[in-house]
Amino acid sequence: MSQTLTLRGVKPREAIKTAAVIVAGVALLTLCAKIRIPFWPVPLTMYTLAVMGIAVATGPRIATATFFSFLAVGAAGLPVFSGSPERGIGLAYMMGPTGGYLLGYLFASWLTGALAEGRQMFGRTMAMLAGLAVTYAVGLPWLGLYIPMKDVIALGFTPFILGDLINIAMVAAGSAMIPARLLGRIGR
Template identity: 70%
Template sequence: MTEAIAPAMPGARSAVKIAATIVLGVALITLCAKLRVPSWPVPMTLHTLAVMALAVTVGPRLAAATFCAYLAVGAAGLPVFSGTPERGIGLAYMVGPTGGYLLGYLSASWITGTLARDRGPVGRALAMLAGLAVVYAAGLSWLALYVPANQIVALGFVPFILGDLTNIAIVAVGGALLPARLRGKIVR
């Protein structure tokens, strides 16, 4: 009987490890979405930092699954998004002006994780920049439903790009400084 159970153990252990990574990832994204760092012209959140760090460390499938879980928790009405509950919660928030950015982060989780796989520090940084381009493409396109076309860049790009680039730089430098033996132990 022990032999019949033993082969299932690595799979069960792996499932627990994956579930724990997703739960901790959702907590990290939520915390980073809520933190506000004083900056100009608007306070910066660390949302991009969390999404990109997860994408380059856990890979595309687990990063996308984690962001899907984050969206599901938010859709269920828990105040996990930046500015919630003050600016609404649940699906009402998700279809609001920032909905495109949320969709962009989901896509960026997969794209960044895929492009960063087996890359060095420069390759990972470029993968994060590609993911950020996807975030802004989706976010600005969606924002066009809510603001006049001549204000999209001024309201949806200019105030946030410096903070997002700073977040990516932090992840890139932090990842480069992480010892290679620790990078190899991260779930993929």
Template identity: 70%
Template sequence: MHASSHLTEASPRSIARNVGVIIVGVALITLCAKIKVPSWPVPMTLHTLAVMALAVAAGPRLATATFFAYLFVGAAGLPVFSGTPERGIGLVYMAGPTGGYLLGYLAASWVTGSLALGRGTIGRALAMLAGLGVTYALGLPWLAFFVPADQVIPLGFAPFILGDLINIAMVAIGALFIPSRLIGQIGR
């Protein structure tokens, strides 16, 4: 068999597998968005758990594609976000107080996935912390458009950081069961 024909034969399977990972990933992110503790202006969810798990398991390209698909589905008006439909849908919701966090998770998908590739447990945990830092770096300034500046940390960081760190710890422990050589390989 010629090498190029092998690549042609593998491509449809690879594409189908990647599409399947994206669909399951969007469903996982949506489920984690809907498991929430109501709070204002940003609800407490398991978004961090889903984003970090996908980034560590799928790698930067597939994790970023998955979160982008999640944002696309949400922008189209499907109630995938944590506050939908109660707090609005589509672009209206995305332009609200949580919009910066959503963009932060998109960036964190790439950062975490890239930094976690081939790393051990500590490297993966540090990659997730870097991704979380990116999420807050985009989410907090955005939130400042909706709340007084002196309330950004009390409303947008303090209530969430412990839960986010616990989510990262859970993903790090779960990733112990995935060999380092397979990290970032789902969908390949």
């Protein structure tokens, strides 16, 4: 007995294009995770640049699918995260000190993409700052499970905020060179 699966309204060419954008996004996230300055307990990476750039360029749906795919690939054991495989792989890594930031970036992908859609540079910048706030709001309490709460700001925020703001400024400047009508539409 043969069964055929059909998806009404889904065009194969568009599905392939979307999948290619997601795969490229996962590759970009992996590359940006590997570019790092070792800090303890959280390394300084270029995650913020990649997450915000993907969210502004693709919109909330594809940005969230991309970061979720990145997490799924990492959970499966591929060494896509910063410091992996040296600091662990898979779910063990994701449950470690940086796990809250990873979860925060997932939420930030959707929020930034949704808030940035159709906006000019100032609106996109504010959307990225909101996404960064969500990332820290989830990441810092999670980090507090691994280090004393009195040290969370000093070790999980202060060393990284300037780099994150510079990454956001780079995405904002880069996105200013692309017409707003195209941003948030890549992969659609």
